[in-house]
Amino acid sequence: MSKVLPELSEIARNNASLILRHINASNQSKVAEQVGVDASTLSRLKNDKKTSGLTELEFIGVLLSAIGLKVVPESDVYCSPEIAEATRVYLAHAFTSPEYIRILFK
Numbered sequence: 785m786s787k788v789l790p791e792l793s794e795i796a797r798n799n800a801s802l803i804l805r806h807i808n809a810s811n812q813s814k815v816a817e818q819v820g821v822d823a824s825t826l827s828r829l830k831n832d833k834k835t836s837g838l839t840e841l842e843f844i845g846v847l848l849s850a851i852g853l854k855v856v857p858e859s860d861v862y863c864s865p866e867i868a869e870a871t872r873v874y875l876a877h878a879f880t881s882p883e884y885i886r887i888l889f890k
Contacts, residue, residue: 799855800845804830806857807841 807815807830816826829840838846848855856862863871878884 795854796842796846796849798845799848800839800842802855802857803841803845 807826812826813823816823819826831839833839834843836843845855
């Protein structure tokens with residue numbers, strides 16, 4: 785991914801890597817069938833370098849990164865940074881409350 789802007793490289797690499805790992809961990813023939821392509825087409829997406837020096841799969845990783853998206857496992861749960869910060873503050877206050885600690889360890 786040498787032609788990718790440095791600020792996109794890490795996220796783009798992670799996107800492509802996660803997609804590739806999940807494809808490799810699955811039944812590729814079944815995946816190809818589910819998306820309506822031949823297994824050879826899926827293999828080309830993973831392996832054939834284009835003139836950009838990227839495979840199509842790597843290009844998809846770069847594209848997602850460039851538009852502000854990232855790939856995560858389907859089982860992951862997302863929350864906004866604001867919700868994460870509010871949860872952190874709430875828990876910090878809760879753990880300093882003697883009443884909360886009493887309830888927690890009752």
